[in-house]
Amino acid sequence: MPKMRPKMRWAWHVHHEALAEIVEPGYSLASRRRYIKQNKPVHEQELRLRLIKYVKGRVPEKVTATACREGWTLKRPIVMDGKPLLDTFERLHKKECPGCPWDGKTIFPGQIDARLRVI
Numbered sequence: 001m002p003k004m005r006p007k008m009r010w011a012w013h014v015h016h017e018a019l020a021e022i023v024e025p026g027y028s029l030a031s032r033r034r035y036i037k038q039n040k041p042v043h044e045q046e047l048r049l050r051l052i053k054y055v056k057g058r059v060p061e062k063v064t065a066t067a068c069r070e071g072w073t074l075k076r077p078i079v080m081d082g083k084p085l086l087d088t089f090e091r092l093h094k095k096e097c098p099g100c101p102w103d104g105k106t107i108f109p110g111q112i113d114a115r116l117r118v119i
Contacts, residue, residue: 008064010055012097016048016107020055020089022067029054044108051100051107057092 007025014021014032023029029052036048093102103109 008068010059010064012053012055012093013048013051013100013102013107016044017105019093019102022064023054047101047107051097053096055089055092056096059088059092063088 008022010020011023011029012020014023014029032052033049036045036052040048093100101107101109
């Protein structure tokens with residue numbers, strides 16, 4: 001009998017530099033929200049908390065399998081069937097995250113990350 005793989009879910013903006021990520025069973029977005037409230041700069045919290053949510057639309061299993069092989073986040077171009085995988089999500093993202101400031105790299109476009117310093 002084949003092993004059953006637990007169902008994985010996709011979520012938007014778990015981290016500011018990733019459009020979507022696969023979250024494993026048992027991972028709670030509530031725990032990520034607590035982390036944001038306790039550890040992220042106050043001026044970032046409202047936006048982060050508003051944007052982090054599960055993807056509602058259907059994600060083809062083939063897309064999930066490809067992303068699992070390439071890394072759990074969609075923040076760099078991954079090609080599947082000759083097309084960038086991000087295209088699939090950008091269309092869905094526009095529908096599910098209206099007014100989102102995502103610029104293809106971050107939810108904080110035009111802002112310098114104060115935690116990254118040149119020494």
